Amino acid sequence: MDVIHPGRFRTVPLPGYPEIPLAINPWRLTALIEAFQPDTVHIATEGPLGLMARHYLKRRSLAFTSSLHTKFPEYLYARYRLPLAWGYRFMRWFHRPAAATLVTTESHRQELSTWDLEHLVVWGRGVDTCLFSPRPRIANNQPVLLYVGRVAVEKNLEAFLTLKARGQKVVVGDGPQREALQRQYPGVIWRGFRQGQELAKAYAEADVLVFPSLTDTFGLVMLEAMACGTPVAAYPVTGPRDVIREGVSGALDEDLARAVERALSIPRKRVRAFAEDHDWRAVSRRFREALIPLKVSKRIPTGMPLVRQAH
Numbered sequence: 660m661d662v663i664h665p666g667r668f669r670t671v672p673l674p675g676y677p678e679i680p681l682a683i684n685p686w687r688l689t690a691l692i693e694a695f696q697p698d699t700v701h702i703a704t705e706g707p708l709g710l711m712a713r714h715y716l717k718r719r720s721l722a723f724t725s726s727l728h729t730k731f732p733e734y735l736y737a738r739y740r741l742p743l744a745w746g747y748r749f750m751r752w753f754h755r756p757a758a759a760t761l762v763t764t765e766s767h768r769q770e771l772s773t774w775d776l777e778h779l780v781v782w783g784r785g786v787d788t789c790l791f792s793p794r795p796r797i798a799n800n801q802p803v804l805l806y807v808g809r810v811a812v813e814k815n816l817e818a819f820l821t822l823k824a825r826g827q828k829v830v831v832g833d834g835p836q837r838e839a840l841q842r843q844y845p846g847v848i849w850r851g852f853r854q855g856q857e858l859a860k861a862y863a864e865a866d867v868l869v870f871p872s873l874t875d876t877f878g879l880v881m882l883e884a885m886a887c888g889t890p891v892a893a894y895p896v897t898g899p900r901d902v903i904r905e906g907v908s909g910a911l912d913e914d915l916a917r918a919v920e921r922a923l924s925i926p927r928k929r930v931r932a933f934a935e936d937h938d939w940r941a942v943s944r945r946f947r948e949a950l951i952p953l954k955v956s957k958r959i960p961t962g963m964p965l966v967r968q969a970h
Contacts, residue, residue, distance in 0.1 A: 661695045663708060675811070675835055683713040699950040703752050705731070717756050721953050725754050726761040726782070727771065733874040737813040747774040758951045764865060764901035782949070784877050785913065786866035786934060789924055790855070791886035793931055794863040802826035802923055805865035805889070808860070808872070810834035818846045819869035824916040831861050847899040862887035867922045870930045871915060878902060881909070885934035888927035892918035908933040
């Protein structure tokens with residue numbers, strides 16, 4: 660297997676997301692594909708490399724699959740007020756030639772269908788249940804309410820920061836809004852970006868993960884928290900609706916404070932058991948089974964279970 664990623668190209672930071680590199684010489688991708696001579700190709704994102712791969716494959720009438728796992732139109736609207744219809748017009752154009760477009764959940768598939776995207780199949784997501792696992796915990800004087808993710812407008816973070824719920828709020832993550840929000844909410848503990856064992860420790864120490872986003876298609880942080888035994892409180896929207904089982908792995912409510920209170924009462928062993936059904940090994944196997952031969956142009960039956968490419 661060969662993964663053609665931005666690290667193999669000259670890059671510049673994506674505006675507003677400096678940790679995401681954009682390839683500025685994507686035309687080199689053609690030579691890399693031809694040198695590797697793949698049997699199958701999957702396009703993971705709609706960035707410069709995805710656009711170049713789409714152009715190359717479409718010109719040669721070669722079959723490929725793609726995936727759509729972020730609500731870019733909603734993000735562009737939240738940041739720049741770009742009309743949703745414009746964003747989804749681009750999405751339809753980009754993914755139309757794919758034999759199948761892999762999406763994260765059934766709710767996401769239904770939502771994308773209303774924007775006239777076609778050939779959508781659900782692929783799911785998984786979690787590393789070895790890294791993210793329960794750990795010995797010290798009893799807290801008050802509940803620890805954790806947020807993990809980008810500190811950016813599209814994450815609806817202020818719904819967490821203004822939440823009227825008992826407990827100490829902790830934010831793990833970084834982003835363009837952090838400096839301003841940290842000044843505005845000095846009573847919140849801001850831990851910055853964490854990964855690996857440090858991130859797993861933050862999940863395990865929390866009593867509830869609060870997931871305030873209204874625009875995520877899945878929210879992998881929810882599964883990571885659950886694997887550590889930490890229940891999740893969220894709004895009943897696309898993503899959380901497909902990941903959270905009420906009273907088992909978390910709570911859903913239009914009132915986030917009520918969701919937090921119900922989540923606090925869920926036994927942590929029950930939450931961990933739920934997460935163990937979402938191991939990456941099964942997810943990766945389904946992805947391999949879904950790949951389509953490069954020279955086959957017919958589309959995959961829409962009922963076929965597909966999964967994302969591991970990055």
